[in-house]
Structure formats: C-alpha cells, structure tokens
Amino acid sequence: MSYYPPNQPPYGGYAQQGPPQGPPSGPPPQGYHQPPYPTQQYGAPPQGHYPPPPQGHYPPQQGHYPPPQQGHYGAPPQGSPYGAPSPQPPAGYHAPSPQPPYGQAPHGYAPPQNQPPPGGPGFPQGPPPVGYGAPPPGGAFPPQAVPSTPSLGYIPGQVAPGEFRPQAEQLRKAMKGFGTDEKALIAVLARLDPLQMAAVRDAYSKHLGRDLYKDVKSETGGYFGDGLLAVVEGPLMHDVESVHLAIDGAGTKEWLLNDILLGRSNADMNAIRTAYEMRYKRSLSKDVENDLSFKTSDLFATVIRAARHEESMPINPQVIEADVRSLQGKKNITETCAIFARASNAELRAISQTFQSRYNTSLEKHIEKEYSGHMEDALLVMLRSATDPAMRDAILLDECMRGMGTKDERLVIRVVRVHWDRNHKEMVKRAYQHRFGKNLVDRVRGETSGDYGRLMVALLE
Template identity: 30%
Template sequence: MFHLQDDLDLLLESPSSLTVNSTVRGTIKEKPGFNPSEDAAALRKAIEGIGTTEKTLIDILTQRSNAQRQLICKAYQDATGRTLCDALEGDTNGHFEDILVALITPPAKFDCQEFIQAIKGAGTTESILIELFASRSNHQIKAMCDAYLAETGRALIHDLKSEVSGDFEKTLLILAEGKRDESTNVDMAKAKEDAKVLYEAGEKTWGTDESKFIDILCHRSVPQLRQTLVEYKSLSGKTLQESIEREVSGRLEEILVAIVKCVKSVSSYLAERLYKNMKGAGTTESTLTRIIVSRSEVDLQDIKAEYKKLFGTSLYSDIEVRKTFARKLLVLVNFTKNCQVTH
C-alpha cells in the first residue's frame, strides 16, 4: 500500500479543508449577473418540451454555485407549483438523474442523504461512513447532523450507534460529535508527548492499546496532529500510518488510517478513493457522484492535482473513458470550463 505525502515536513504549513472554509479551490464558481427566474424558465422549457434538453440542464446546473441553485429551485417552484427535484426525477433517469438531484441538494442535506443510504438496508456501508466522518470539518459534520434531525426527527448519533459496534463505533461517534480541537497553535511538547504515547501504545509493546490511538487522532487539531506525525516518524522510524497498519486490523484500522490521511491531505485521500473506485472490480457510480459533486466547490482542483501526482494520469482522462454517465459527470463539474486539464 502506498502512503500519501510521506514528506511530512511539507505538511506543516499546507492548508487543510478540515480547518479552512474556502471555495477558492473548487471548480464551480458563482455566476456573475445571475438571474434565478430566467434560469428557472429555461429549465422549465428544457424539461417540459418535447424530449428533455440535457444540454440546458447541464449548462445551467453546473455553472451556478449551490447557493444559486437553491434560488433557482425556489423560483422554479414559485412559477410551476412543483419542485425542481420532482421535475428532474420525473423527466430524467439513472445516474444522470442522481447527479442532477445531487447538484440541487444543499451540501449538508446531501451528506445527510449519503449517510442514510450508508446505514439503510441489511448491511451498513462502512466505507461511506468512514469517508464522510474522516473527510468533513466540524462545521460540515454539525450541519449534516442538523440536516439528519430535520429529515428524520432523530439524532444522527443515536441511529449511528445501532449500526456499528466496538472501537469502530467509538471512533465514529467521537468524530460525529464534530468537536475536534480547532486551535491553530501547535504545542511542540504535547506533540512529542502524544507521539511517545502512540509509540508505547503500539509498536513498543506486545499488544495494542487502541483507545490511545482513538483519543489522540479524534480530538487533536489538524496542525497539532501534523506535528505529532512528524515527531512519531522521528521517534519510531516509521510513519504512524505504517504502525497503525501493523498494529490494528479491520474497520478500526480503516478509519484510523483514513483519519491520518485526511489530517495530511483530504484531497489526496479523496483522489485515492476515486482511483480505487474506478480501478477496482466494479465502479460504484454513487461514489464518483458523491465525491465530485460534494467537493466541486471545496477542493476539486486539488483533488485533480493530487490524482495526477499520485497515479500519473489525469482524473479527467480516467473518467472520460468510462460510459456515458461518467462522461456527463465531467461536464457537471466544469472540468473544461474553469480549469486547465491535461488530457
């Protein structure tokens, strides 16, 4: 298994989407001179005419920010008495419909719906839970929990408890509280101490004290943890990720490794998720949609750059060779309009 950004010293000054709310590195921007009523009328014509005009749907919904799309949804409902979501679901289908509906869904509600899908049915999709809680900031997690309460009338944490167990449950529940320390100050002595605690809880002893890993990785701030990663490598000669992979197993290993990767670089972690999803036994279209739509206003430019750096091919070209659905996904994230793309 490869390790993302092993040159740990480079991490200390790099920004993190876990701590900085910014749309600068997204591929979708707000449209200047935006008129929601005009857009709603154009969408209505595209949907209600003879044969749906897909190009109009794509051009409008991918060249407006999510906040602007919410205004379009309101204007559409005011004009037609019908929600845009209902109109799209009645007039499009398959994965293309899924992408369009995702684009008009507020980000917190979209994360909430992905969470619901992950815990629905006979088996819980743990990989989605890991991605959601490891890659989201405190603010995003709290917004998702609020959306879940509004949607279901229940606390997200309450329902999460019934789906998972053991140390994996403990880790997820701490992350789901959205209470990671947000201080930007780094306590060097504390970083050395935490590195020593982690070393003694794992590599240095027979048996592993998983609780120490869970406590430190789930509570410390991102800058503090980055310094701890540097101190750990200096102390043990191994990266913390390598030690976790040696000392821990199963779902707990997966979530702890995901946390470490996201502390280092959320965009690298998500680039790897996209690559494995497309190169594995079967592509899960919902994973492509979830990552690309949810990050299109956050850090999709960085994900593209990390993808090229890690795998030597562009995300664009790897999606381009896929079937019609994935080709439409390229347009939906404005790869070609807002970014320099290497084909």
C-alpha cells in the first residue's frame, strides 16, 4: 500500500506575505550571538508547480498523521516496494504531470486534484528574487525550467507568524537561577519547526534582551548541548556551521560534507553558499576543494555551483539514454560526476530506472562495484536523495548505531536534520522499520541515555 500525503500549504498554511528578500545589507552576522539576519515575517516559500513523482510503498502506520509539510528533502521518492525492481519509466520520459498513484491514503488525506500553473496563486510573480535561492549568475537554468524556491528555514529573516513570547519565557525560566530544567528545554525546543524556532529566538531577544544560543550554550554541555544548539541555530545556519566543522582543523569529515551539500536543490545550495561566505568571508567552493583530493574535489566544486537541472525541466529521453550508456561504459569518473552533479532528481530517477531495465542490475549496485571510498559514498547519497530520501536517511541513521559503540556526533546531526520536516521524519521511521525490522525510536532510545537520549527521542517522536 503506497502512501504520501497530498500537497497542502506547509506548516499549517502560513500565508505568503511577499517574495523572499535578497541578502541583507550591512555587516555580516557575528557568529551565533545574535539573530543571524534581520528578522522579517514571511510565509513559507511557495511550492513548485511540478507534481510529485510516484511514491515508494511504505506500509502506513496506525492512527492519524501530522499535516503534510514542505521539507528540504525534495519530492517524495519514486519506486516499487523494496526488494522488487523499479518499474520501467514511461516511454518518452515526459515530465510526470499525471497524478502519482497514491493508493489508499491514511484517513483524512486525498490526492491533490489540481496543480496551480506557474505564476498562479501561491507563486511569486515576475522574475525570481535575487539573492538567496535565486539562480546563479550567467543563466545556468534551461529556458523551460522554473527555479526552485528555498526550503523552509533557508530564507534569512523568515519567521512564523504569531506570538512566541510564552515559549521564550518558558525557555528563560528553565535556565534562570540555580540549575537547569533540561526536561523543560526539551519540551519546548523539540516541538518547533524551522520558522517557529526562528520566531522563538527572535522573541527571546526582543522581549528578554538575551541571546538564546548563548544561554543554552552556557547552561548545557555534551551531546545534549550539541543537539539543543543545533535546533536553536535552525537549518540554514546549522548547515553552514556543519560545513565549517567538516573542513576545520586537521583532517576532513567527508561524511558531513556529504550530508550537508549533496542532493540539495539549487535554491538551498545558493542559500548555504551565500550564508557561509557572509559568515566566514571566504569562498565555500575553495574551502571545500582545498580539503578534498582527486575527483571528489571536482565533484563538490560542481555541486556547490548550484547548476543542477531544475525539477520543472522536461526530461529528454535521448539524454537519459546517453547518460545510462556513459555510466555503464568504461569507467570514467569525470563523466559520472558530471552526470550526477547536473541531473535533477527526476532525471536521476529516470536514469536509475533505465539502467535497471537495460542491464538487469541496479545503478546503486553498479556504483558499489565500480567505486570505493568517499567517491562511492558521495554518489550513493546523491542517487538515494533522488530515488528514496527516506531510505537514504534511514541508512545514514543506522550507520550511526551499527557495530561497537555509537557515533554520537553523527547521530545528533542526522536526527536534528530529519526532525525539521515532520512528514519526512514519519517516512524515515517507516523506511527504517522496513529495511532493518526495528523501530527507529526504540533503537535510538537503546543507544543513548540521560538528557541526550531524551532529546534524541523527543526529536524523532
């Protein structure tokens, strides 16, 4: 039985109050000791007009689900029940305009009936905004492509509408005086979506005259403190700091670069690059390239340029066939990286399906056979981001807990990133159960303890 909720206004239907603003003027943000950007109230970024591709078949859980919300993981995956080969793509690879085969949806959900045309209700009018989420200079997008919009939490200054002073006061009360009420911190922070978190931090500064990040940092520590601070930072600035952490000092945390930079939309990549360069006064591309070697450096340089084909671009069957032949032919790392870095998620799905149909083996297995080390890991992350992002994250979370000991740093970062998108989080839990035969929350509870464990569980529930 397949399931993916229909498109609805994200996060409770925040109204669009104007197009996203460009990068703020004035001095760059000073670390985390103040809200990183001037605060303005916007609605959630409009959703693209491209219908989501068909969804993989996760068995639905019992009960009702939270309303669907737009996350930064892209459209739901296309595929078959796990263990069965993916269906052959439709002839001609026309952009998937038909409604996806939702199957029987959970109570309260029905497939969307109509998709608004470009420029219709909920879509920005006129040319795309300059700055965060705008296409890179030089017109990298094909003429027919509609640029993607940044994910929730990737437009600086965007906050949820409403009154968030009560949450700010609850957080201050939990840290005021002797001792800290860790359970109260968890209860407030674990429930917030990206825009609500930004609103709470703004209210904490305006009404209490204090910096929430600094207060949490001074009152907590260890992996518990790391998790809380990652939540307080929000998706964009935590991505920026994670990239810096990955390349700062001796050695490189390739897994962290993969997690943050691969499989991202052009809009989100542009937001990350711009925020990084404002924060550190350095080129993100050069910093990452200097920390990598051989062809992985070229792959990430191409990825950071944010010149992927947009999801709205029609799929060209001749290009797909040529890409499949190139991937199957004599090993050519440069060509493989170019294909993966420029293809949209829809194109990667078409490439994967055609490869399976033509050669009777999965593209994923081919990559595992032909490549190794960081290159293998990077290509698999990019492929899984397109074909099944929920399973991608289920596998990454399991890697944190597999074998002797727990990779706590990885677990904290990956749990926080998953928790930002509630609907995606539910899909990850189902994918984990399907792949590993275990309940993800129970598994995390068994691998962690104390306040740190309680925070991880609360973020996943």
